[in-house]
Amino acid sequence: MSSISQPIVVARGPMGLVRDYSELVKARVTTLIVMTAWCGFYFGAVRSEISSLSWTLVHALVGIALVSAGTAGMNEVMERDLDARMRRTARRPLVTETMSVLHAALASMTMIIGGTIYLGLACNWLTAALTFATSLVYLGFYTPLKTVSPICTFIGAIPGAMPPVLGWAAVRGRLDWDALILFAIVFFWQFPHFHAIALLYREDYERAGIRMLPVVERSGRSTAEAIVFYSLALLAATLTPTLFGMTGYIYFFSALGLGIWVLVVGLRIWRARLDPGKPQAKVMARNLLKATVFYLPLLFAIMMLNVA
Secondary structure (H helix, E strand, O other), rough: OOOOOOOOOOOHHHHHHHHHHHHHHHHHHHHHHHHHHHHHHHHHHHOOOOOOOOHHHHHHHHHHHHHHHHHHHHHHHHHHHHOOOOOHHOOOOOHHHHOOHHHHHHHHHHHHHHHHHHHHHHHOOHHHHHHHHHHHHHEEEEEEEHHOOOOHHHHHHHOOOHHHHHHHHHHHHHOOOHHHHHHHHHHHHHHHHHHHHHHHHHHHHHHOOOOOHHHHHHOOHHHHHHHHHHHHHHHHHHHHHHHOOOOOOOHHHHHHHHHHHHHHHHHHHHOOOHOOOHHHHHHHHHHHHHHHHHHHHHHHHHHHHHHO
């Protein structure tokens, strides 16, 4: 493995460095975080009766993206030994040693601290404080708990649900009940999404000593029950924006249909009660993962288009 005594600059071409950084900052996850933060900003702007397209939006998304990217990078620094044991993470730059640990750690901390200061100066210090606290919870609690207990999924869902709250705070300068509704939607969405990933990669997680629910409870019963429970909670949470006057009824019925879709896919896993290691269970888990991946961007897009 890499060590911090290695040189900061690894001899690679520019495109190789770009690919390494894309892996380090988990570009796809960071993009989703920025999208959900934009949704929170949009609703905050509507609530404030100001334009949702402004330099404040640009500043907010840049700052949130920087802290998110830095947090992802520090996560890979902290988990590089675990990543080396899993097939799905074996090509990350700290595992392949195309980037040194010192390089990754310095770049990641610079993004976290720089992004936080940028948010404070360009938006407001509430957004900066909340964003920094989100990073601390992710790195200080969720990351070390992954090798201790399945409760890590619940703890990790808290910082995972913060992006729309951060977007809201960036434009409003305070928190309101509407932000809590957005938080609840993303919070509950994460459980069927991450349990599907845990079912798909159970062997990987077991090999690395990461105690996801399908690893700890091998029959898969508890995982299936959790998927159904949180899918129901998600369905209920997604209907509340209309009930609170945030959206119209086009969104309401769209959310109802999308929520039932995810619930039905989850119910198939629950009714099958399959060993997570069997091929049929993998197929069902992959179907649920695909459903949740399409679900969240589509839900937020409809929500923003049908604002009340």
